[in-house]
Amino acid sequence: MNTQTPAERRRRINTLPPLRDVDATAIQAFLDVVWAESGLARQTLDSYRRDLQALARWLDGKSGGLAAADRGILFDYLTWRSRQGYQPRSNARLRSSLRAFFGHLLRRGERADDPSALLDPPRLPRLLPKALTETQVDALLAAPDTASAEGLRDRAMLELIYAAGLRVSELVDLPANAINLRQGVLRVQGKGGKERLVPLGEESLHWLERYLSESRPVLAAGKAVPVDSKGRVALFINAKRRALTRQDFWHLVKQMAVAAAIDPARVSPHGLRHSFATHLLNHGVDLRTLQLLLGHSSLSTTQIYTLVARQHLQRLHAKHHPRG
Numbered sequence: 001m002n003t004q005t006p007a008e009r010r011r012r013i014n015t016l017p018p019l020r021d022v023d024a025t026a027i028q029a030f031l032d033v034v035w036a037e038s039g040l041a042r043q044t045l046d047s048y049r050r051d052l053q054a055l056a057r058w059l060d061g062k063s064g065g066l067a068a069a070d071r072g073i074l075f076d077y078l079t080w081r082s083r084q085g086y087q088p089r090s091n092a093r094l095r096s097s098l099r100a101f102f103g104h105l106l107r108r109g110e111r112a113d114d115p116s117a118l119l120d121p122p123r124l125p126r127l128l129p130k131a132l133t134e135t136q137v138d139a140l141l142a143a144p145d146t147a148s149a150e151g152l153r154d155r156a157m158l159e160l161i162y163a164a165g166l167r168v169s170e171l172v173d174l175p176a177n178a179i180n181l182r183q184g185v186l187r188v189q190g191k192g193g194k195e196r197l198v199p200l201g202e203e204s205l206h207w208l209e210r211y212l213s214e215s216r217p218v219l220a221a222g223k224a225v226p227v228d229s230k231g232r233v234a235l236f237i238n239a240k241r242r243a244l245t246r247q248d249f250w251h252l253v254k255q256m257a258v259a260a261a262i263d264p265a266r267v268s269p270h271g272l273r274h275s276f277a278t279h280l281l282n283h284g285v286d287l288r289t290l291q292l293l294l295g296h297s298s299l300s301t302t303q304i305y306t307l308v309a310r311q312h313l314q315r316l317h318a319k320h321h322p323r324g
Contacts, residue, residue, distance in 0.1 A: 023056035023066045030104050039193045043169060051097035067105060071115040074098060078119070095119055130271050131278040132262070137162060139260040140253075140267065146210075149218040150239070154252055156204075156211035157236055157244075161269065163204035164188065165276035165294050168246050168269035175232035176225075181209060190295035198293055 030052070031045055055077055056066040063073055081091060098116035105111040132140070141158050145151035161171050170188050178187045184205055186198045200208075216237065225233050225241050234243030249269055257267040273294070280290055291299050 017057055017060040019053055019056055020061050020065065023053075023059075023061075026065075026067050027052045027056070027101075030101050033104060034100065041169075041191050041193070044191075047093060048097045048100060051094045052101055055094075055098075067110065069115060071118060074115055074119060130266060130268075131275040132267065132271060134279055136260070136262050137272070137275055137279075140256055140262060140272075143256040143259040149215040152207075152215035153211050153219065153236060154256070156207040156215070157249065157252070158256065158272070159204040159207045160186070160200070162272050162276055163201050164198040165273050165280075166198075167191075167273060167295075168249055171269075172236065172244050172246055172249055174235040176235045177233075178235060179208060181205060181212075188295065191297075194295065194297075196292065196295045 027049060031049060034040055034048070035045060052066065055069070055074075058077055058080070059065060059069065059073070063069065078091060078094070081094070095116065098119070099114070102111065102114045102116045106114050141155065141162065144154040144158065146155050157171060160166065161168070164186050166188065167190070170190060173189070174186075179185075179200075180187075184200050186200055188196050188198055190196060219237050219239055220241055221239075223241060225237055227233055228243065236244050238244055238248070246269075253267055253269050253272070254264045257264040277290055277294060280293070281287075287299060
């Protein structure tokens with residue numbers, strides 16, 4: 001069994017040959033087309049790019065390069081990845097990237113077949129989302145020092161991601177005009193550019209109002225906040241008047257977990273989204289409503305939370321029933 005760590009695998013990949021021009025051109029042409037036709041999220045396009053570049057470097061032009069790879073080559077590559085210790089979920093994402101790429105070549109008449117069509121998908125474990133208890137969430141949200149501009153901003157961000165069940169990318173990408181304080185709603189742009197309206201509770205609105213009136217002007221230092229590539233002004237900014245990144249918020253959540261005496265390994269930005277969904281289900285929200293709030297395109301994605309809620313009910317039954 002391979003015992004390489006992720007860092008060792010990355011170093012191994014970095015020793016592979018540089019990307020050939022013909023492969024780089026083919027990958028970029030594919031990304032340009034799928035972005036224009038499907039409006040895929042930046043994270044999806046980045047995943048496609050990384051997966052295809054890794055395969056192209058592994059091939060290094062052998063057997064005609066990336067665009068000419070056949071099923072046998074793809075199978076050999078997946079076998080090599082398994083021996084290197086890549087997880088089934090990572091290989092499942094790779095298979096999705098390959099199907100998108102070779103399907104693109106097939107539609108354009110650049111190939112007569114799709115070598116990825118018959119690849120067996122790896123078996124994925126059904127992972128249950130890790131949710132915090134409501135008490136733990138309360139402690140985490142109360143952890144920032146709201147006497148400082150940064151602490152007040154951090155409190156508003158934590159309140160918002162939990163109140164609206166946002167993905168971390170949705171949170172940090174929020175423009176300043178996404179919030180309607182009067183109506184108490186948030187306009188969120190999710191995966192694939194799809195928009196949804198999410199209602200906000202009194203608590204999150206309170207902290208957002210305080211952030212906008214007390215903290216953001218201090219962080220902006222009286223100067224205009226730069227716009228992003230889409231001409232939007234970021235809602236949450238740092239002292240350099242720049243939008244916070246996903247990594248910034250990830251580190252923030254870990255720091256607040258330590259301050260709240262919660263094991264940092266149990267806390268993540270996505271875990272707060274899971275907590276939002278689990279707590280709503282525990283309090284009686286139906287799956288269809290939860291699907292709309294989370295922005296899931298398929299109800300089957302939302303249904304995994306019923307397993308979490310069922311476990312919660314079983315624990316309550318065992319604790320409180322006289323014959324539990």
